[in-house]
Amino acid sequence: MKLSVHVCEECGNTSVPARLICPSCRAVGFRIEEIEGTGSVYTFTKINISSVEFKHLTPYYVVLVDLISGERVTGRIKEEIQINDKVELVDIEEGAYIFRKCG
Ligand SMILES: [Zn+2]
Structure with a gap:
């Protein structure tokens, strides 16, 4: 089955589980993607x-x-x-x- 990852809208860094702030560029906008x-x-x-x-x-x-x-x-x-x-x-x-x- 698949699981959800949060992808930073600014730099594309992915986080599992979700974070409030991108650990890579400190942006706060994320979209959710499903991965295997x-x-x-x-x-x-x-x-x-x-x-x-x-x-x-x-x-x-x-x-x-x-x-x-x-x-x-x-x-x-x-x-x-x-x-x-x-x-x-x-x-x-x-x-x-x-x-x-x-x-
Ligand atoms: Zn980022």
Whole structure:
């Protein structure tokens, strides 16, 4: 599935998640574009023990994903993963990107 990125109207810099001010040129005007939620694992951390809120999910991985568009986003994945594994976005839960392995 796709996810939304904020693209600076001035310089074209993209942000995930949204920012109020462009980190590149400090402009405040953005448009929203949809990008493919597929990419590869940049790095990850296994979470064995978490707060009560996420206890039902453990163990899981917090993963940094390099999307094919060049964006780097943080998400969660349930399966065991390795660096460079191909992953795809399958859900967005309360603002958190949920990935699974693919290809
Ligand atoms: Zn900008």
